[in-house]
Every structure is written in structure tokens, then in C-alpha cells.
Amino acid sequence: MTEILVEIRVIPNADHDELVGTRLYVTSPEHDSRTNEILIELMAEHYNVKKNRIKIMKGFNSIQKTVKII
Secondary structure (H helix, E strand, O other): OOOEEEEEEEEOOOOOOEEEOOEEEOOOOOOOOHHHHHHHHHHHHHHOOOHHHEEEEEOOOOOEEEEEEO
């Protein structure tokens, strides 16, 4: 099975939630736990995988995150 590591940069306080390339635009504040939930939801949709196949490896409380897709 292939694993993919993706570096994601979070842009807080955006107009809407959207994943564009390696940038995640979220309406929530910078250090909100909802940001990680939105990231997993949008990446699962984008890569067409189940949510449990996406793991945040680094940056749980940071705007720079490393995400693994299994």
C-alpha cells in the first residue's frame, strides 16, 4: 500500500473552508481544534479516501502540518 506525506499550510480566518494545493483556507481561528477536523474532511474528499486513512503526523496546533495519507 502506498503512503503519501503532504505538507499543508493553514490560512486561518478565511471567507470559506477550502483546500487549494498545499494550502488549507479555514474560517476558524488559528489554534482551533476544528481546523484539524476540516483538514481531514477536505483531504479525504480531495484524495477520495476514508477519513480514517488520513493522519496528522506533525503540527496539531500549528499552521504548518505534515499529513500522511495511507
